[in-house]
Amino acid sequence: MSKILAFTNQKGGVGKTTSTANVGAGLARAGQRVLLVDLDPQANLTKGLGLSDAEQNVYGALLGEYPLKAYSLHKNLALVAGSSALSGFEKVKGDELDREFLLKDLLEPLRDRCDFILLDCPPALGLVTLNAYACAQALYIPLEAQLYATDGLEKVLDLVGRVQRRLNPDMKVGGVFFTRHDKRKVLRRDTAEQLRVQYPDLVLDTVIRESIALGEAPHLGKDIFSYAPQSAGAADYQALVAEILTR
Numbered sequence: 271m272s273k274i275l276a277f278t279n280q281k282g283g284v285g286k287t288t289s290t291a292n293v294g295a296g297l298a299r300a301g302q303r304v305l306l307v308d309l310d311p312q313a314n315l316t317k318g319l320g321l322s323d324a325e326q327n328v329y330g331a332l333l334g335e336y337p338l339k340a341y342s343l344h345k346n347l348a349l350v351a352g353s354s355a356l357s358g359f360e361k362v363k364g365d366e367l368d369r370e371f372l373l374k375d376l377l378e379p380l381r382d383r384c385d386f387i388l389l390d391c392p393p394a395l396g397l398v399t400l401n402a403y404a405c406a407q408a409l410y411i412p413l414e415a416q417l418y419a420t421d422g423l424e425k426v427l428d429l430v431g432r433v434q435r436r437l438n439p440d441m442k443v444g445g446v447f448f449t450r451h452d453k454r455k456v457l458r459r460d461t462a463e464q465l466r467v468q469y470p471d472l473v474l475d476t477v478i479r480e481s482i483a484l485g486e487a488p489h490l491g492k493d494i495f496s497y498a499p500q501s502a503g504a505a506d507y508q509a510l511v512a513e514i515l516t517r
C-alpha cells in the first residue's frame with residue numbers, strides 16, 4: 271500500500287514543484303515505485319519533467335471523464351499530468367457532497383501498484399489542496415529560509431488540526447525543510463535556526479542549497495539526477511530522500 275506525501279505551502283516559489291520532482295526521481299532511483307501527481311494549474315511539474323503532450327490529465331479524471339492516467343517517465347517513475355483547467359475545479363465541483371474526496375477515490379485503485387504517491391500542491395488553500403490533504407498521510411512543507419518564511423508555515427500548521435478532525439485523521443506533518451538556502455545570507459541562517467528551536471521535531475536535517483542546476487533542469491525536462499548527478503542539488507535531494515525514507 272503506497273504512502274501518499276503532499277508537498278505543500280501556501281506561498282509560491284518556495285520549491286514545492288522542484289522538491290516533488292526530485293524527491294520523486296530520487297525515490298525511484300532508490301528502487302521505490304513512485305507516482306507523481308501535478309495538482310497545480312500552472313502545471314510546472316508536468317512541463318518540467320518533459321511531458322508536453324498528455325491527452326489525459328488529473329482534471330479530466332477528477333471530473334469523471336476518464337480514469338486517472340499515469341504516464342511513465344523513467345523506471346519506477348510515472349506522472350499524472352496537470353492542467354490549467356484545474357483553476358476552475360472549485361467552481362465546477364464546489365457544491366458536490368464528496369468534493370474533498372474525489373482525488374482519494376481516484377488514487378485508491380493505484381495504491382497497490384506503487385510505494386509512494388507524491389502530490390505537488392498549488393500555492394493556495396482551495397478545493398484542490400483540500401483533496402490532497404484528504405488523502406495524504408504526510409505533508410512535507412518546503413520553506414525558503416528568509417524573513418517571512420514562517421507565515422506560510424503557520425498557515426499550514428493551523429490547518430493541520432482542522433484537517434485531522436474533519437477530513438483525514440491519518441494525516442500528519444512529515445517535515446519542514448529549507449530550500450534555496452544560501453549560507454552567505456545571515457538573515458536566512460537566523461530564520462532557519464529560529465525555526466529549528468521552535469519546531470524541533472518538524473524541521474528536517476536536510477537543507478536544499480540554492481543551486482543553478484536545480485533551476486536549469488526543468489527547462490530541459492529533466493530531474494536533477496538525470497541532468498546534473500554531480501551537482502549540489504542532486505546531493506541535497508539525495509539526502510532529503512534518505513531522510514524521508516527514515517520517517
Ligand SMILES: Nc1ncnc2c1ncn2[C@@H]1O[C@H](COP(=O)(O)OP(=O)(O)O)[C@@H](O)[C@H]1O
Binds near residue numbers: 282286314
Ligand atoms: N534550490 C534551488 N536552487 C535554485 N533554484 C531553485 C531551487 N529550488 C527552486 N528553484 C527555482 O525557483 C523557482 C520556484 O521553485 P518551484 O519549485 O517552482 O516553487 P513552487 O512550486 O513552490 O512555486 C523555480 O524557477 C525553480 O527552478
Ligand SMILES: [Mg+2]
Binds near residue numbers: 286287288310314391
Ligand atoms: Mg509549483
